[in-house]
Amino acid sequence: MLANAPFRRLWTAMSVCSLGDWLNILALTALAGNLTKGDYRTQSLAIGGVFIAKMLPAVLLGPLAGAFADRFDRRVTMVAADLSRFAVVLSIPLVGSYQWIIIATVLVECVNLFWVPAKDATVPNLVPKDQLESANQLNLLVTYGSAPIAALLFAVLSVAADLMRNLVPFLSGMDPTAPALILNAVAYLVSAALIFTLRDIPRRDGAISTPSVLRQIVDGWRFVGGNRLVRGLIIGMLGAFAAGGAVVGVAKIYVEALGGGDAAYGVVFGAVFVGMALGMFFGLRFLRELSRRRLFGLAITLAGLVLAAIAVVHNLAIVVMLTVLLGACAGIAWIIGYTLIGLEVEDAMRGRTFSFLQSTARVTLLLVVAAANPLAALVGAHVFTLGDLTYQFDGSNLVLLVGGVLAVAVGILALRHMDDRKGVSLSEDLLAAVRGERFQPESAERMPGLFVAFEGGEGSGKTTQSRLLAIWLRDQGYDVVQTREPGSTKVGMRLRAILLDAAEKGLSARSEALLYAADRAEHVEKVIRPALQRGAIVVTDRYVDSSLAYQGAGRELDPEDVSKVNAWATGGLVPHLTVLIDTPPEIGLTRLGGAADRIEAEPLAFHERVRKEFRALAAAAPDRYVVVDGTLPSDQLSRAIQDRVREILPDPVPYESEDATGTMPAIRD
Numbered sequence: 001m002l003a004n005a006p007f008r009r010l011w012t013a014m015s016v017c018s019l020g021d022w023l024n025i026l027a028l029t030a031l032a033g034n035l036t037k038g039d040y041r042t043q044s045l046a047i048g049g050v051f052i053a054k055m056l057p058a059v060l061l062g063p064l065a066g067a068f069a070d071r072f073d074r075r076v077t078m079v080a081a082d083l084s085r086f087a088v089v090l091s092i093p094l095v096g097s098y099q100w101i102i103i104a105t106v107l108v109e110c111v112n113l114f115w116v117p118a119k120d121a122t123v124p125n126l127v128p129k130d131q132l133e134s135a136n137q138l139n140l141l142v143t144y145g146s147a148p149i150a151a152l153l154f155a156v157l158s159v160a161a162d163l164m165r166n167l168v169p170f171l172s173g174m175d176p177t178a179p180a181l182i183l184n185a186v187a188y189l190v191s192a193a194l195i196f197t198l199r200d201i202p203r204r205d206g207a208i209s210t211p212s213v214l215r216q217i218v219d220g221w222r223f224v225g226g227n228r229l230v231r232g233l234i235i236g237m238l239g240a241f242a243a244g245g246a247v248v249g250v251a252k253i254y255v256e257a258l259g260g261g262d263a264a265y266g267v268v269f270g271a272v273f274v275g276m277a278l279g280m281f282f283g284l285r286f287l288r289e290l291s292r293r294r295l296f297g298l299a300i301t302l303a304g305l306v307l308a309a310i311a312v313v314h315n316l317a318i319v320v321m322l323t324v325l326l327g328a329c330a331g332i333a334w335i336i337g338y339t340l341i342g343l344e345v346e347d348a349m350r351g352r353t354f355s356f357l358q359s360t361a362r363v364t365l366l367l368v369v370a371a372a373n374p375l376a377a378l379v380g381a382h383v384f385t386l387g388d389l390t391y392q393f394d395g396s397n398l399v400l401l402v403g404g405v406l407a408v409a410v411g412i413l414a415l416r417h418m419d420d421r422k423g424v425s426l427s428e429d430l431l432a433a434v435r436g437e438r439f440q441p442e443s444a445e446r447m448p449g450l451f452v453a454f455e456g457g458e459g460s461g462k463t464t465q466s467r468l469l470a471i472w473l474r475d476q477g478y479d480v481v482q483t484r485e486p487g488s489t490k491v492g493m494r495l496r497a498i499l500l501d502a503a504e505k506g507l508s509a510r511s512e513a514l515l516y517a518a519d520r521a522e523h524v525e526k527v528i529r530p531a532l533q534r535g536a537i538v539v540t541d542r543y544v545d546s547s548l549a550y551q552g553a554g555r556e557l558d559p560e561d562v563s564k565v566n567a568w569a570t571g572g573l574v575p576h577l578t579v580l581i582d583t584p585p586e587i588g589l590t591r592l593g594g595a596a597d598r599i600e601a602e603p604l605a606f607h608e609r610v611r612k613e614f615r616a617l618a619a620a621a622p623d624r625y626v627v628v629d630g631t632l633p634s635d636q637l638s639r640a641i642q643d644r645v646r647e648i649l650p651d652p653v654p655y656e657s658e659d660a661t662g663t664m665p666a667i668r669d
């Protein structure tokens with residue numbers, strides 16, 4: 001991307017501005033704290049005021065400014081905005097009053113409302129369409145990646161300012177935040193110079209009007225609120241965001257209560273972002289065997305516990321380390337949330353889901369930060385004495401504690417809401433993942449055979465492919481049991497007749513789920529488990545996922561209930577591999593001949609929900625699934641499936657010894 005010279009120039013300007021923006025937050029909140037030092041309540045309110053002044057213009061005036069920005073030449077808009085920001089920020093250390101901090105903050109944020117849409121609208125002018133996603137990723141990288149750099153810079157500048165104040169008498173009255181604010185102003189000036197020389201920006205083309213934040217939230221919820229998984233993801237991500245917001249909001253007064261100055265504030269602020277980066281890059285590698293959905297809920301719960309620990313520990317060094325851990329948990333939750341939304345939300349809805357998330361994240365942050373400091377001010381500073389022991393508990397401690405408890409609650413909610421391994425112990429699952437293994441429930445692990453399930457919608461090609469796989473495996477000399485659901489046992493055949501009889505109109509959704517589970521219980525006990533115990537490879541056409549997709553998503557039963565009933569029916573037996581043949585229902589349904597059975601006759605929306613759920617199940621545990629495109633020709637599908645199955649096949653007995661062994665059991669290590 002950066003080989004593209006005009007984009008590189010704009011990106012450099014954005015990076016410099018991002019660095020300036022983060023320095024701005026740190027320096028202004030620190031300056032507000034320094035100017036109101038002495039009274040805990042006034043100081044908390046003063047810092048809270050800065051956060052509110054920073055966020056309110058975007059919430060109130062965002063769409064208005066976006067519409068205005070459409071009318072002007074974008075390059076001129078950005079250069080003028082940068083020069084204005086330079087002048088206003090430079091004036092803050094010169095004036096040095098709290099009132100001016102608030103006025104200047106509002107002015108800078110109002111100017112930002114022109115700069116940001118002009119920049120957003122310029123990116124597509126400078127990069128080809130197919131590279132737009134990479135360009136946006138790079139933008140995101142500098143937006144958040146510059147935060148720890150700014151925090152480090154702020155800490156260094158604060159220490160340097162303290163030294164200068166002591167060494168140079170002329171500077172003794174200077175606030176330690178002044179160098180950071182001057183550097184912040186210079187960053188905007190550099191950006192103005194870079195953009196001024198960027199001649200490739202067209203004056204303007206078309207509208208870039210932004211709907212109001214409230215409108216985006218209401219519209220977005222209409223789209224995403226109906227999807228249980230997305231709902232869980234968004235609640236969890238906002239919980240993680242709120243936990244981070246609580247730390248950022250009260251960090252200045254909290255650090256001061258621990259005896260730290262501006263440099264320590266910068267370090268704690270930066271620790272959140274360093275932790276986030278570590279979590280995003282290493283967290284998933286460390287626990288790669290754990291189900292993504294479980295990891296998501298666990299990361300938020302742990303973030304809450306860490307936040308609660310931060311609230312009660314009174315040691316700055318430990319607080320910094322805990323803050324890195326908190327950031328790591330939040331980073332893991334964000335990256336999983338973003339990835340799962342990317343994988344599981346349909347193309348048409350994905351953009352809205354992300355924009356809904358971003359708008360709600362902004363509002364959540366505003367509410368958390370706006371509430372955090374006044375709440376801290378309300379509680380005030382308290383010292384408790386018990387004999388020789390004294391313990392200080394301030395409003396900031398309470399805010400962090402409340403944030404921690406809320407994050408734990410949200411994490412547990414997300415775990416319950418989205419768990420895709422019901423019936424499998426969480427602690428055993430986690431311990432196995434720490435060892436780098438995937439925990440298999442005992443019943444499946446003890447058996448020497450191999451269990452492969454085929455899943456997919458109507459006419460997706462499961463029967464065809466499961467047969468072809470069984471033939472291929474038998475050719476290799478394995479003992480293969482090819483079976484299907486429903487209807488592979490005596491009782492199952494009767495159940496199948498009831499379940500698929502189109503005349504059976506009045507069957508309730510719950511009875512349907514129980515009948516499928518009953519067929520499955522019989523199937524596992526009479527066919528699958530005995531075959532696995534003797535070391536055979538079992539290939540089944542449909543298994544538990546079909547109930548999660550058809551009865552859970554299709555009939556809209558509580559997926560937790562469907563999962564529990566099936567975990568009980570199967571004794572927790574999970575396939576080693578599930579092959580999902582992903583075929584759009586409008587194609588699959590037209591492949592079927594004859595009269596439609598009771599389930600095939602359901603409307604298209606039902607089958608679309610089923611497909612979506614199958615894809616979501618596969619995305620949540622990528623190691624245990626292979627997803628193939630069912631619209632490909634049959635032979636290509638077979639080859640792709642064979643390639644994946646080959647990876648988990650136990651070594652077959654050599655061909656030479658075939659005569660001596662007869663049917664070969666597929667003994668797993």
Ligand SMILES: Nc1ncnc2c1ncn2[C@@H]1O[C@H](COP(=O)(O)OP(=O)(O)OP(=O)(O)O)[C@@H](O)[C@H]1O
Pocket residue numbers: 456457458459460461462463464465591592630631632633634637
């Ligand atoms: N890859 C493919 N491309 C085109 N047609 C296919 C493909 N695979 C299978 N078919 C055809 O589609 C029809 C349904 O295939 P199959 O019975 O294997 O699907 P299924 O998923 O088992 O269906 P059901 O949901 O009814 O169990 C058959 O006529 C089959 O020949």
Ligand SMILES: Cc1cn([C@H]2C[C@H](O)[C@@H](COP(=O)(O)O)O2)c(=O)[nH]c1=O
Pocket residue numbers: 458484485486500516542543544546547548550551599600
């Ligand atoms: C196992 C299982 C199946 N179904 C549905 C899905 C299909 O419409 C039929 C089975 O027919 P097939 O031609 O054998 O694929 O039953 C379900 O709704 N729930 C289940 O658990």
